Amino acid sequence: MLASDIRALRKARGLTLAEIALKLDRSVGWVSQVERGLSIPSLGDLRAFADLFGVPLSLFFSHDVPIEKERGVVVRAGSRRTLGTSESGLVEELLSPDLGGSFEMVRSIFAPGAELKSEQLRPTEEAGYIASGIFEIEIAGVWHRLVEGDSFRFERKPYRWRNPGTEPAVVIWVVSPPVY
The missing domain is CATH 2.60.120.10 (Jelly Rolls)
Known part of the structure; x- marks a missing residue:
């Protein structure tokens, strides 16, 4: 869910992976891995994403969905x-x-x-x-x-x-x- 939320926020703001990487001082590969759920950003990274997108940090934290078939639905x-x-x-x-x-x-x-x-x-x-x-x-x-x-x-x-x-x-x- 975190990965898809970060990707959706980036796309909603019309930003490229390269622009995000530059603003966060990270590699394009790392940002891409975060968006695909292959890398988990640190709390500091999440704060940087929240500041960049202008959203509260709490957006990136969610409760687990206890029933798998309900996830995303x-x-x-x-x-x-x-x-x-x-x-x-x-x-x-x-x-x-x-x-x-x-x-x-x-x-x-x-x-x-x-x-x-x-x-x-x-x-x-x-x-x-x-x-x-x-x-x-x-x-x-x-x-x-x-x-x-x-x-x-x-x-x-x-x-x-x-x-x-x-x-x-x-x-x-x-x-x-x-x-x-």
């Missing part, structure tokens, strides 16, 4: 990879088994009062479903107030968000291509 509630911390106001759980597909699905939990103050712009198509709470999202300069059962979609547009409510807002977020 099923993610059990107790085995989700957590991305982020409650201190940031946003905790995300990867619902997809890995990052190797054409999209990723994330369960995002926005703390009351949490806010993304600066706009983000990603080369992605994104959609979300509000599972609970109140969630406000600004897409291309227009704010939308969403409540449980509402949904949204946008592609390659600047956005930011906030939770104006007093309860956590839970949003199921789909991003294509995967960015985590």
Whole structure:
């Protein structure tokens, strides 16, 4: 799973093996072996990958899938990879088994009062479903107030968000291509 996630992150960012090797001060062969699961990167190497891809280090750690036939297919509630911390106001759980597909699905939990103050712009198509709470999202300069059962979609547009409510807002977020 680690190997396919690293390969998916590299491809999602349009980077070559040679570019990754140069940025990490490693050989192309080593990066290729990591992507094929033939070499296991050290913790320091994983930190370097996380910094390079702009993802949390925790993304590279997952719980083992106890049933082999479920590996790469099923993610059990107790085995989700957590991305982020409650201190940031946003905790995300990867619902997809890995990052190797054409999209990723994330369960995002926005703390009351949490806010993304600066706009983000990603080369992605994104959609979300509000599972609970109140969630406000600004897409291309227009704010939308969403409540449980509402949904949204946008592609390659600047956005930011906030939770104006007093309860956590839970949003199921789909991003294509995967960015985590």
